[in-house]
Amino acid sequence: xxxxxxxxxxxxxxxxxxxxxxxxxxxxxxxxxxxxxxxxxxxxxxxxxxxxxxxxxxxxxxxxxxxxxxxxxxxxxxxxxxxxxxxxxxxxxxxxxxxxxxxxxxxxxxxxxxx
Amino acid sequence: xxxxxxxxxxxxxxxxxxxxxxxxxxxxxxxxxxxxxxxxxxxxxxxxxxxxxxxxxxxxxxxxxxxxxxxxxxxxxxxxxxxxxxxxxxxxxxxxxxxxxxxxxxxxxxxxxxxxxx
Numbered sequence: 001x002x003x004x005x006x007x008x009x010x011x012x013x014x015x016x017x018x019x020x021x022x023x024x025x026x027x028x029x030x031x032x033x034x035x036x037x038x039x040x041x042x043x044x045x046x047x048x049x050x051x052x053x054x055x056x057x058x059x060x061x062x063x064x065x066x067x068x069x070x071x072x073x074x075x076x077x078x079x080x081x082x083x084x085x086x087x088x089x090x091x092x093x094x095x096x097x098x099x100x101x102x103x104x105x106x107x108x109x110x111x112x113x114x115x
Numbered sequence: 116x117x118x119x120x121x122x123x124x125x126x127x128x129x130x131x132x133x134x135x136x137x138x139x140x141x142x143x144x145x146x147x148x149x150x151x152x153x154x155x156x157x158x159x160x161x162x163x164x165x166x167x168x169x170x171x172x173x174x175x176x177x178x179x180x181x182x183x184x185x186x187x188x189x190x191x192x193x194x195x196x197x198x199x200x201x202x203x204x205x206x207x208x209x210x211x212x213x214x215x216x217x218x219x220x221x222x223x224x225x226x227x228x229x230x231x232x233x
Contacts, residue, residue, distance in 0.1 A: 033221055040124075042206060042225035050219055058220065090160065094210075094221070102148050102210065104221055106160035 002026050006091050006107035013081045013114045021076040021110055023091030030096040032074040033058075033104065034066060036087040043090065049074055050096065081114045088112070117142050119207050121224035128197045129232055135182070136192040136227045138207030146212040149190040151181065154204040154226075163205075166190060168212075194229075202231045 007022045023032065030051050035043040035058075045058030047066040055066045063085060065077045074093075078085060088111050092104040118141040128134035140149065151163040166174045166181045174181040182191040190209075194201055205228075210221040 031219065031221075035223070040225065042121075043208075043223040045220060045222065048220060088158070092160075092221070096219070102212075103150055103162040103165055104208075105162070109158050 004091055004093055004105050004107040006089075006110050008110060009108065010111050011113070013078075013112065015081060015083060015114060017081050018077070018079050019081065019112075020078075021089055021091070021112075023074045023076070023093075023107060025072055025074075025093040025105070027093060027105065028071070029093035029105075030071075031094045031104075032068065033092045033094075034064070034074065034076045035090045035092065036060065036085075037090060037109075038087050046076065046089075083114045086112060086114045117144075117209055117211065117220060117222045119209055119222055119224035121207055121227050123227045124225075125228045125230070127230050127232060128194075130199060131196055133193060133195045134197055134229065136194070136205050136207075136229065138190045138192065138224060140188050140190060140207075140209050142188075142209065142211060144211040148210050148212060149181070149183070150208040150210070150221075151179070151190075151192045152206045152208060152223075153201075154206065156203070160206075164192070197231045199231050199233075202229060204228050 004025045033048040034046040049055045049068040052071040091107040094104040120139045147168045149166045153161045164176045180193045206226045207224040
C-alpha cells in the first residue's frame, strides 16, 4: 500500500533555482494539502486543493505555486528559491467529508535546504 | 477563520502515568472535525484520534481519548498509562466540514513535545 508518496525526500538548492515537489496518492482522495514545518511553528498550510483542477491559498502561499492536473497528483513549485524556504515539506490527502473519517494521510516529508 | 491553540510547548510525564495535552480551537462553522497527530523523532505524521463536532460521546482509541468540551471549544488529548514510545511531538488539528471549496482547510496547532520518563 503506497498511500501518499513524496518525491524527492531530500534536496539542496541554490538561491534562485527552481524545483518541483511531487505528491502522489493512490487512495482516490479529493483533498490534498501542502504544508511546511519549521521549528516552533507547527505545520503551516501553503496551498491546498479540494479537487482536480482546483487549488486555493493557505496561510503562507507566497513564493510557491501548485497544480492539480490529475486527481492523484499535487505538485508544489518553487520558482526562485530563497533561504527562507528552507524547511520540511509535507503533503497530505484526505476524503472530502470528515464524517467519512476524513483524517489526513501524510507523505514522509521532503527536507529542502536553500543555500 | 479557523485557529488552533496549543499552549504547552513541552510536557513531562512519568511512565505508566496519564497525561493531558491541551488544545483549544476557534471556528464559526457548525460542522467540523478535530484530529490529533503524533510525530516521533523519525518525522512521520501518525493519525491518533478523531472527534466530530456533532458526536455525542468523546472519542477513544486504545490508550488515547479525546476530552471534547464543545462549549469551551476545547479538544484535549488524554494518554493513559504512558509508555516510553509515547515520547514525541503531538499536534491538534481542525477541519470544517462544509465542503464549500475554499472553506475546507486542515489547520494545525504549533504542537506539544511530550517526554516520557522512567
